[in-house]
Amino acid sequence: MKAMHLKITPLCWAILLVIASTSCHTEKKQKETTQLQSPRPTVALTKVSSLQPSKQVVLPGELKPWNRVSISAKVRGYVGDVQVDRGTQVKSGQILAVLEAPEIKAALSNAQANVAAAEARLIEQQATLKSSKLTYERTYETSQTAGAVSANELDQAYASMMADSALASSSQGALEAAKAQLISQKQLVSYLTVRAPFDGVIIERNVSPGTLVGTSDSGGSPMFVLEDQSKLRLTVAIPENLANSIPENTEATFTVTADPGRVYQAVYARSANSLQEHNRSMLTEFDVDNRDGRLKAGMYAEATLPVSRNASTLFVPASSVVTSSEGVYVIRKKENVADWVRVSKGSALDTLVEVFGALQAGELIVKNADPELRDGMALD
Numbered sequence: 303m304k305a306m307h308l309k310i311t312p313l314c315w316a317i318l319l320v321i322a323s324t325s326c327h328t329e330k331k332q333k334e335t336t337q338l339q340s341p342r343p344t345v346a347l348t349k350v351s352s353l354q355p356s357k358q359v360v361l362p363g364e365l366k367p368w369n370r371v372s373i374s375a376k377v378r379g380y381v382g383d384v385q386v387d388r389g390t391q392v393k394s395g396q397i398l399a400v401l402e403a404p405e406i407k408a409a410l411s412n413a414q415a416n417v418a419a420a421e422a423r424l425i426e427q428q429a430t431l432k433s434s435k436l437t438y439e440r441t442y443e444t445s446q447t448a449g450a451v452s453a454n455e456l457d458q459a460y461a462s463m464m465a466d467s468a469l470a471s472s473s474q475g476a477l478e479a480a481k482a483q484l485i486s487q488k489q490l491v492s493y494l495t496v497r498a499p500f501d502g503v504i505i506e507r508n509v510s511p512g513t514l515v516g517t518s519d520s521g522g523s524p525m526f527v528l529e530d531q532s533k534l535r536l537t538v539a540i541p542e543n544l545a546n547s548i549p550e551n552t553e554a555t556f557t558v559t560a561d562p563g564r565v566y567q568a569v570y571a572r573s574a575n576s577l578q579e580h581n582r583s584m585l586t587e588f589d590v591d592n593r594d595g596r597l598k599a600g601m602y603a604e605a606t607l608p609v610s611r612n613a614s615t616l617f618v619p620a621s622s623v624v625t626s627s628e629g630v631y632v633i634r635k636k637e638n639v640a641d642w643v644r645v646s647k648g649s650a651l652d653t654l655v656e657v658f659g660a661l662q663a664g665e666l667i668v669k670n671a672d673p674e675l676r677d678g679m680a681l682d
Contacts, residue, residue, distance in 0.1 A: 342682040343675065345668045347635060351617045352663035355651050356610040361538050363556060365590065367599040368533040369500055372524035375515040376493040379403030386526070388507050392498040398526055399509065401494040410491050413484040420477035427473040431466040438463040502530040531599050534590040536568045538605050539583035543649070547609040548573070554588050554607035558597065566590065566597070568605070616661055617654040623647065624671045632657065633668040633675050640668070642677040 379401035386398050438459040445451040506527035509515060515525060536556060540548060552570040568588035577584050588605070590597065622632050623645070634641040648656030661667075668675065675681070 342680045344682045345635075345675065346670060347666045348619055348622065348669040350661050350663050350665045350667060351654070352614045353617050353651070353654075354611055354614040355617075356608050357649075357651060358606050359544065359609050360604060360606050361540070363536050363538040363588075363603040363605040365558075365597055365599055365601045365603055366535045366537055367502075367529040367531050368535060369502065369528075369530040370599075371499060371528050373398065373496060373499075373526040373528060374517065374522075374524045375401060375496065376517060377401070377403060377406060377490055378516045379406070379494060379514075381509045381511050381513040381515060381525075384507070384509060384511060386504050386507065388504055390504045392502060392504060392528070394498055394500050396498045397495055398498055398504075399496045401496065401515065403494055406487070406490050406494065410484075410487040413480070413487040416480040417477070417484050420473065420480040424470070424473040424477050427466065427470040431463070431470045434459070434463040434466040496525060498528060500528070500530055501532070502528045505529050529599055531595070531597075532593050534592045534597055534599060535571075536588040536590050536603060536605060538586050538588065538607070539578075539581065540573075540586050542577060542582045542584075544609050545577065545584045546612055548586060548607065549610065552588075552607055554605050556603040556605040558601045558603050560598070560601060561596065564596075566603075615648065615656050616658070616663060617651060618657055618661075618667060619669055620650070620653055620655045621670045622667050623655060623657065624673055626673050628673075632659075632661070633671045634661070635666045635668065635681055638681055640675045640677060640679045640681055643667075 380403070381399055382402040383400040384398075385400075386392060386396075392398065438456075441451055441456050441459040445453075445456050504526055506524070508523040509525045516522065536554070538554075548570065550570060554568045554570070555565050556568060557565055568590045571587050571589040573586040574584055618632055624631055624633070629644050630647065631642045631644045634643050643659050643661055645657040645659030645661070648658060650656070
């Protein structure tokens with residue numbers, strides 16, 4: 303049996319090409335129609351909220367004394383008597399120690415002698431001035447009679463009176479200088495008695511009888527360190543993001559590790575209103591009544607205080623915020639189209655998070671945002 307060979311003419315080839323082209327075009331058309339008819343993604347929406355919440359934050363703090371001073375000698379001398387020790391309760395003006403400095407006391411005696419001498423000279427000069435003044439007055443009265451006194455005698459009496467007046471003025475000035483020196487020496491002698499500047503507790507004693515002490519400029523340890531612990535300062539470093547969130551008259555509570563079962567109260571008192579450069583925080587002080595002495599200066603505390611923004615801010619569900627390599631944003635539904643709005647996050651409040659960006663309260667955003675919802679994508 304002979305094989306049959308089919309011969310395809312040019313006309314047949316043309317017909318086959320037309321059929322194949324029509325088939326491809328139809329398949330492409332059907333694919334595009336299917337894509338256009340695919341449903342738009344349906345998303346759950348929520349509204350942007352405007353809130354001004356108050357919440358509690360826990361921050362570390364430190365208790366510091368109301369007043370604290372390092373007491374050094376104001377004059378150089380030897381410690382003669384020490385009347386207090388570490389832990390002694392003292393009152394303002396109470397004697398802490400007495401110094402010995404014979405040269406200062408000798409200078410006081412010399413100043414007293416100089417005052418006495420200056421007073422004697424002044425009395426002498428005043429008497430001489432009084433005599434010369436009477437002589438001039440009598441000479442002047444006599445000169446009113448023609449020829450009784452020469453003009454030269456009158457001039458000499460006047461000159462003597464003026465010289466004695468100058469000497470008396472000089473003696474008066476010397477006396478004032480001597481008195482000023484005496485006051486200065488008395489002040490130096492008073493420095494030999496070291497007194498407490500305020501009520502408090504001696505927390506350091508660094509001297510004993512016989513110790514040579516000098517002024518604070520000498521660079522040595524202070525004689526005593528005194529603290530007033532009847533009132534304490536609870537110092538809290540407020541982070542930069544909360545620097546404007548501490549209202550005045552805030553009442554804070556705190557605990558200390560030495561007495562963990564007790565909660566103490568503190569009242570907002572003052573703030574630096576300036577951030578420290580090394581840690582970008584603002585020091586804020588709360589006053590603590592410590593007349594019962596239960597708390598100790600230097601203790602670390604765990605402070606709980608309410609914070610709130612000065613004005614309302616925007617909050618959205620935490621699930622509405624997308625954080626990706628493309629940035630931080632929420633997806634707003636605008637005219638049925640996904641609109642990416644870049645934001646920065648603030649503080650958290652339960653399931654909500656504070657956001658800052660080109661949003662307005664009441665706008666609709668995607669509740670459960672997904673990076674697959676691209677910017678400009680149509681939404682149902």
